[in-house]
Amino acid sequence: MKLFLQFLFWGFFIGLSTGCNQQPSDKPTNTTIDINPAKLPALRPGEAVATVAGGCFWAVQEEMKSLKGVREAISGYAGGDLEYPTYEQVGTDQTGHAETVQIYYDPNVLSYDVLLDAFFAGHDPTQLNRQGPDVGKHYRSVVFYRTPAEKTRIELAIRREQAHHKAPIVTQVIPFSAFYPAETYHQDYYRHNPYNLYIHLVSEPKVEKFRDKMERWLK
Template structure:
């Protein structure tokens, strides 16, 4: 019986995934296109990370105290203004990424990095669960030498923790550009709670994230 349940679960995962074409009518609550991103406020900082399908990562980062906005998009590739379909071919070099606008007086960059690692399995190379490809790789895009050093320190902390059995494969890559994803991807987790992928894959990741980041989340 246990084997049958496992087989059914694997079949369900094979029928879903972050690459699925959605037919849900997602409310266009964020009017976003490649030419428009949130304006950085005075005293605010920005960070860009990638940790698998951006649906869960965006939700996780949005839950943190001090984070004003998290935007799903694409980073790390060569093609300007890529589409979801182009990134999904694994030919553009982009990763599904999330750009985070936060108040460093409320949440430090180091805590933000710890939250990033709490939200995905950083030991999986070029994949997250059922999602396979370099566009699902684990990356932190640093903007300064200081940020690079802090990313490397966060990786050492994660490797020294008991959160994973394997070694962290997260890349530390210089930031070059971020392109926001299509409108229907923004806040996808919240707008599609009954989506099979969200239920089977994203929800467990977000719940694990909440457990690890207890005390750092908004009410």
């Protein structure tokens, strides 16, 4: 029995240690891996776009896509200096990029303020350069603004959120410069890999907590 429990423990530890840094080789050998960057959707008339980072993008993308008014959410990279980075490069924590999600939504259905509240509901904004088992600047909390008005709305959202935390919120508020879509196999990773250990143990509780908080805004 002791050996069996040790086996379970090390299996759990190894699964979590790979975390959101799993490489394509971690996928089943019978699965086709598309490492080409995903294509960004064209912005539709009357549609708005927002860009946020809150830890592993597998969960954040799923959270954002579940909101009413969101047409699409794309996992990718932003906030760094390297153009067209790869997942492996961002994972070194040397590019300055964060794992990021870009959201295409209808502001007549989902206001920017509610979208910001949803973003904060989906992760812990008091954790500096990490989210749970994922450690590094590429897992930091960031909201990228496109206009001075958006920056003001973000700062107000942070004040609202701070009332729910004893520790200070460390979310960065940064002007948007560029967003690079992640490899195709990362898109909808949460939905395509329900039996993945990391998804099951880390992402699912995070998404379920988000859905509880944002229930009235879910599709």
